[in-house]
Amino acid sequence: MAILPTKNPILSAQNLCVESVGAKESFPVLTDLNFSLEPGKILGLVGESGAGKSMIGRTISQYLPKGFAVTKGTLAFDGEDLVSMLPERRRNLLGRDIAFIPQEPLSGLNPVLTVGQQIKEHLLRIGLASGENWRERALKEFESVHLPHGAALLEKYPHQLSGGMCQRILIAMAFASRPRLLIADEPTTALDVTIQARIVKLIAEMQKRDGTAVIFITHDLRLASQISDEIMVLYAGRPAERGPAKQLFSSPAHPYTRCLQLANPTITGPRRGLFILPERMPGLRVLKELKGCRFASRCPNAIEACTRAEPPLADIGPNHIAACIRTEKTPDIVPPPLAPGREIASARIHLNGEKLTKAYTTAWSPFAKRSSFKAVNSVDFSLGEGEFVGIVGESGSGKSSLARLVVGLDTPTDGRITLAGRDITANGNADRAYRREYIQMVFQDPQSALNPRRRIGSIVTQANEASGLHNSTRERMDRAAELLKEIGLPPDAAMRFPSQLSGGQKQRVNIARALCTLPRILVADEIVSGLDVSVQAQLLDLLLKLRDEHGFSMLFISHDLSVVRYLCDRVMVMYRGEVVESGRTETVFADPKHAYTRSLLAAVPPDDVNAEWSPVLAEAGYQVE
Amino acid sequence: MRMFATIAKLLVKRVLTAIPILLLVSALLFCILRILPVDPAAMSLPPNATVQEVEAMRTEMGLNLPLYQQYGIWLNKLFHGDIGRSIHFRQDVTSLIGSTLPATIELAVIAMMVATVFGLAGGLFLFYVRGTRAEAVMDFVSILLLSLPEFLWSLFLLLIFGVFFEVLPFTGRLSPGFERPLVTGFLLFDSLITGNIPTLLNALQHMILPCLALGIALSPSLMRVLRSSLLDAYQDDYIQQARLRGLSEKRILIRHGLKNAILPTLSLMGVQFGFLFGGTLLVEIIYSYPGMGNLMVDAIRNADLPIIQGAGLTYCVAVLVISIVVDSLYLILNPKLRVR
Numbered sequence: 001m002a003i004l005p006t007k008n009p010i011l012s013a014q015n016l017c018v019e020s021v022g023a024k025e026s027f028p029v030l031t032d033l034n035f036s037l038e039p040g041k042i043l044g045l046v047g048e049s050g051a052g053k054s055m056i057g058r059t060i061s062q063y064l065p066k067g068f069a070v071t072k073g074t075l076a077f078d079g080e081d082l083v084s085m086l087p088e089r090r091r092n093l094l095g096r097d098i099a100f101i102p103q104e105p106l107s108g109l110n111p112v113l114t115v116g117q118q119i120k121e122h123l124l125r126i127g128l129a130s131g132e133n134w135r136e137r138a139l140k141e142f143e144s145v146h147l148p149h150g151a152a153l154l155e156k157y158p159h160q161l162s163g164g165m166c167q168r169i170l171i172a173m174a175f176a177s178r179p180r181l182l183i184a185d186e187p188t189t190a191l192d193v194t195i196q197a198r199i200v201k202l203i204a205e206m207q208k209r210d211g212t213a214v215i216f217i218t219h220d221l222r223l224a225s226q227i228s229d230e231i232m233v234l235y236a237g238r239p240a241e242r243g244p245a246k247q248l249f250s251s252p253a254h255p256y257t258r259c260l261q262l263a264n265p266t267i268t269g270p271r272r273g274l275f276i277l278p279e280r281m282p283g284l285r286v287l288k289e290l291k292g293c294r295f296a297s298r299c300p301n302a303i304e305a306c307t308r309a310e311p312p313l314a315d316i317g318p319n320h321i322a323a324c325i326r327t328e329k330t331p332d333i334v335p336p337p338l339a340p341g342r343e344i345a346s347a348r349i350h351l352n353g354e355k356l357t358k359a360y361t362t363a364w365s366p367f368a369k370r371s372s373f374k375a376v377n378s379v380d381f382s383l384g385e386g387e388f389v390g391i392v393g394e395s396g397s398g399k400s401s402l403a404r405l406v407v408g409l410d411t412p413t414d415g416r417i418t419l420a421g422r423d424i425t426a427n428g429n430a431d432r433a434y435r436r437e438y439i440q441m442v443f444q445d446p447q448s449a450l451n452p453r454r455r456i457g458s459i460v461t462q463a464n465e466a467s468g469l470h471n472s473t474r475e476r477m478d479r480a481a482e483l484l485k486e487i488g489l490p491p492d493a494a495m496r497f498p499s500q501l502s503g504g505q506k507q508r509v510n511i512a513r514a515l516c517t518l519p520r521i522l523v524a525d526e527i528v529s530g531l532d533v534s535v536q537a538q539l540l541d542l543l544l545k546l547r548d549e550h551g552f553s554m555l556f557i558s559h560d561l562s563v564v565r566y567l568c569d570r571v572m573v574m575y576r577g578e579v580v581e582s583g584r585t586e587t588v589f590a591d592p593k594h595a596y597t598r599s600l601l602a603a604v605p606p607d608d609v610n611a612e613w614s615p616v617l618a619e620a621g622y623q624v625e
Numbered sequence: 626m627r628m629f630a631t632i633a634k635l636l637v638k639r640v641l642t643a644i645p646i647l648l649l650v651s652a653l654l655f656c657i658l659r660i661l662p663v664d665p666a667a668m669s670l671p672p673n674a675t676v677q678e679v680e681a682m683r684t685e686m687g688l689n690l691p692l693y694q695q696y697g698i699w700l701n702k703l704f705h706g707d708i709g710r711s712i713h714f715r716q717d718v719t720s721l722i723g724s725t726l727p728a729t730i731e732l733a734v735i736a737m738m739v740a741t742v743f744g745l746a747g748g749l750f751l752f753y754v755r756g757t758r759a760e761a762v763m764d765f766v767s768i769l770l771l772s773l774p775e776f777l778w779s780l781f782l783l784l785i786f787g788v789f790f791e792v793l794p795f796t797g798r799l800s801p802g803f804e805r806p807l808v809t810g811f812l813l814f815d816s817l818i819t820g821n822i823p824t825l826l827n828a829l830q831h832m833i834l835p836c837l838a839l840g841i842a843l844s845p846s847l848m849r850v851l852r853s854s855l856l857d858a859y860q861d862d863y864i865q866q867a868r869l870r871g872l873s874e875k876r877i878l879i880r881h882g883l884k885n886a887i888l889p890t891l892s893l894m895g896v897q898f899g900f901l902f903g904g905t906l907l908v909e910i911i912y913s914y915p916g917m918g919n920l921m922v923d924a925i926r927n928a929d930l931p932i933i934q935g936a937g938l939t940y941c942v943a944v945l946v947i948s949i950v951v952d953s954l955y956l957i958l959n960p961k962l963r964v965r
Contacts, residue, residue: 061869095871107862112884122870157960
C-alpha cells in the first residue's frame with residue numbers, strides 16, 4: 001500500500017516581524033505573520049498599498065530596503081531559515097529555487113542588453129546551459145511561454161518589445177530552472193486587461209507544469225480569488241483574514257475584505273454603489289502607539305471594544321481565520337445606494353467630432369521612405385451636457401490620441417470638431433482660447449503632472465495665470481480654499497508641496513486644477529489606474545459629486561471596464577484607431593456586438609468567483625521587424 | 626548589420642552638416658580678424674618702411690579688394706591647403722600647425738586617458754562607499770579636487786616632482802641629445818615605430834607631469850557623474866531583478882549597472898575632450914610644451930592673423946571630429962538610439 005507523502009510546506013513563516021529600525025526608535029512594518037505554503041499551491045496576497053504585501057517578497061529575498069530588518073520569528077524555505085542563512089547560500093537559491101516576476105516588465109529587463117544576452121546570462125548561471133547550447137534552451141523556454149519567433153526575439157532589446165512580451169520573457173526566465181517557489185509581485189498591474197488575462201493564465205499553466213508554489217501579490221481581490229488557492233488579506237502589516245480563495249471571496253469574514261470587495265465596481269449584474277473606505281491606512285508611527293484593532297478607525301462596524309485590544313486571528317471556518325471580534329456583523333456591510341441615473345437623451349450636444357482622423361508620418365530622412373499610420377481613424381463622437389462618456393481599448397488603440405485632439409494638443413489631419421456650435425478644427429489661437437474656457441484635461445500620472453516645486457494652492461489656481469483674471473494672491477488663495485474643500489482636502493493643504501500628499505490626494509489636486517475655471521468638459525486620461533481600489537472609489541464618487549454640483553461632462557479614458565461601467569453613461573470601444581462599438585454603457589456591456597468588445601469583457605475576471613473565467617487566449621498579431 | 630548601417634547614416638549626416646558649420650566658422654574667423662585694428666601689410670614690413678611701401682604691400686596682399694573677394698581668395702587657397710604665411714615666424718601656417726598639432730593631440734589623448742582611469746576608478750569608489758562614513762570624506766575630497774584648476778595642478782606637480790624631488794623633467798618634449806625621428810609628426814608614435822626606445826621613454830617621462838595635471842583636473846567631474854549615474858541605475862528595476870535572479874554584486878555592477886551608467890559619463894567625456902584642445906594652453910605654457918597652445922599664444926601676442934585663423938579652423942575641425950566619434954560610440958553603447 002502506497003503511503004501518501006506528507007506535504008512539507010515549501011515556505012512557512014512563524015511570528016515573522018519586520019521593523020524599520022531607526023536610530024532612536026523602530027516601527028513595525030510586518031507584524032506576527034504566520035502562514036505556510038505547500039508545493040503546487042498559489043497564495044494570493046491582497047491589500048492596499050502600504051499594507052506590506054511587497055515587503056513579504058523582499059523579506060524572502062532578504063533584499064530589504066535600507067533600515068529594515070527581521071526582528072522576530074522565522075521564515076523558512078523548505079525547512080531552512082532564510083533570515084539566518086548565509087548570504088551565499090541564499091543567493092544560490094535565488095533564481096534557481098526561488099524566482100521572482102516583477103511588476104514593471106519593461107524596466108525589469110536591462111535596456112542596454114539584448115534579450116538573448118540576458119537569458120543567456122541567467123541560463124549559464126543556473127547551470128542549465130553551457131556556452132554553446134544556451135540558444136536552443138532559450139528557444140525551448142520561449143516556446144513554453146508561447147512566445148513566437150523566439151530566434152528573432154533573442155536579438156531584440158527590451159524597448160523594442162511590448163510589456164506583455166517582456167513579461168513573458170521574464171516568466172520564461174523565472175520558470176527555466178523549475179523553481180519551487182515563485183513570487184509574482186503585481187505582475188499584471190502595468191498591462192492591459194487582455195494581456196493581464198493571458199499572463200495570469202500563463203503563470204497558472206507554468207505553475208501546474210512544475211508544481212511550483214506561488215505567492216501572487218495583487219491589489220485586486222477579484223483577480224486573486226480567480227487564480228489563488230488561498231488568500232491572505234493584509235492590513236497595515238498584519239493579516240486581517242486568511243482562507244480558501246473561493247470561500248474568502250464569497251463570504252468575507254473581515255470587514256476590511258468586505259469593504260475592499262465592495263469598493264470595486266462590478267462588471268456584470270446590476271450596477272451597485274461603491275463602498276467608500278474613508279481616509280487612509282494608519283501610518284507607522286500611529287500603528288506603534290495603537291492599542292486596538294488597526295482597522296477600527298475606518299471600519300463601519302467598529303464599536304468601543306474594538307479600540308481596546310488588538311483582535312486575535314480566530315477560526316471562523318475550516319482553514320479560515322480572521323482578526324475581528326464582530327465577524328458576524330460583516331455581511332451587514334452593504335454598498336450605498338447607487339446615485340439615480342441621469343436622463344441625458346435630451347441633453348444639448350456640447351462637443352462633436354466628425355470623421356476625426358490623426359495620421360502620424362515618420363520624420364523625413366534621405367534613407368527611408370516616409371510612412372504614416374492613423375492613430376485615430378475616422379472617429380465620430382459626441383458629448384452631451386453633463387454626460388460622461390467612456391473610451392475603452394487596449395494600449396495603442398488610439399484612446400489618448402483622440403483625447404489629445406479633443407483638448408487641442410494635436411490638430412486633426414482630417415475631420416471636424418465643433419465645440420458648442422463653433423468649428424474649432426483649425427486649432428488657431430482664437431480657437432485655443434475658446435477651447436480653454438470649455439475644456440480642461442486631467443492627466444494620468446499626478447506624480448509628474450504636478451510641479452514638485454509649487455505649492456498646492458498655486459497649482460490648483462494655475463488656470464488663473466493663463467487667463468489673467470482673478471490672479472491676485474488674495475483671490476487665488478480664496479479660490480484654492482474653495483477648490484480644496486470641494487475635493488475633500490483640508491485647507492492647510494494649500495501651503496503644502498505635492499510630495500507631502502499621498503497618491504490619491506495628488507490625483508484630487510490634479511482634478512481640482514482642471515476644475516479651477518469651471519470648464520464645461522473634462523478630458524480624463526486613465527486618472528484612476530494604478531491607484532488602490534479604495535482610493536479609486538473615493539475619486540469616482542468625487543467625480544460624480546462634482547458633476548452634480550457643476551454639471552460638467554467628461555470624456556473618460558480607461559482600460560478598466562468595470563470602472564467605466566460604474567461611471568459612464570455611454571461608452572466607445574476603440575481598436576486600432578477606430579471606434580468598433582459604442583452605445584449606452586449597460587447595453588454595450590450586457591450585449592456586446594463586436595468580437596473585440598466581447599474579448600475585452602471576457603478578459604475581466606468575473607465578479608462571481610465560481611463562474612468560469614475564460615478569456616480569449618488567442619495571440620495578438622505580433623510582427624517581427 | 627543594423628548597427629553599422631545606423632552609424633554609417635550618422636557619419637554621412639554629420640559630415641554633411643559639418644560643411645556649413647566650417648564655412649560659417651571660416652567666414653567668422655576671416656571677418657573678425659579683418660575688423661581688428663591691425664594692418665597685416667605694415668606688420669610684415671620692417672618698422673622703418675615708408676607709406677608707399679606699405680601701400681604697395683597692401684595691394685600685393687590683396688588687402689585693397691572688397692571683403693567678400695578677399696574671403697573668396699582666402700577660401701580658395703584654404704581648399705588647396707594654403708592657410709597663408711605666418712607674419713611672425715615667416716613660415717607656412719600649414720607646416721607650423723602640422724608640427725605642433727600632433728604634440729597637442731598626444732597630450733590631449735593621454736590626458737583624457739588619465740582622466741578616464743581616475744574618473745572611473747574614483748566614481749566606482751565613490752559609489753562603493755555610498756551610505757558609509759567614508760562617503761562624506763570622499764565627497765569632500767572630490768569637491769576639493771573639482772575646485773582645483775589644471776594650471777594649479779601643473780604648478781604643484783612641477784614644484785614637487787620637477788623641482789623638489791627632481792625625478793621628472795618638466796620642460797619641452799625631449800631632453801637635449803635625444804634624436805627625434807620624424808615619420809608622422811607624432812613623437813611617441815614615431816619613436817615607437819622606428820624602434821627608438823630611449824627617445825620614447827624620454828618623451829613619455831616629459832609627458833607624465835602635464836598629462837597628470839590635465840587628467841587630475843578633469844577627473845573629479847567624471848567621478849561625480851559616474852557616481853550619480855550609477856546611483857540612478859541602481860534605482861531601476863532591472864538591477865533589483867538581477868539580484869533576485871541571484872547574480873553576484875560584482876556582475877550586477879559591471880554588466881548591468883556600469884553598462885547603463887557609462888552613457889552619461891561618456892557624453893561628459895566628449896565635451897571635456899573638446900574643451901581639452903583649447904584647454905591645454907596653460908599647461909603647454911607652464912611646461913614649455915611645443916604644442917598648438919604655445920603656438921596660439923605666440924600668434925596672439927604678435928597679432929599673427931594667418932596662424933590665428935588656421936588654429937581656429939583646426940580647433941573647429943577637431944571638435945567636430947570628436948563629437949562625431951562620441952556620437953558613434955553612443956550608438957554602439959545605447960541600443961535605444963539605434964531604432965528607426
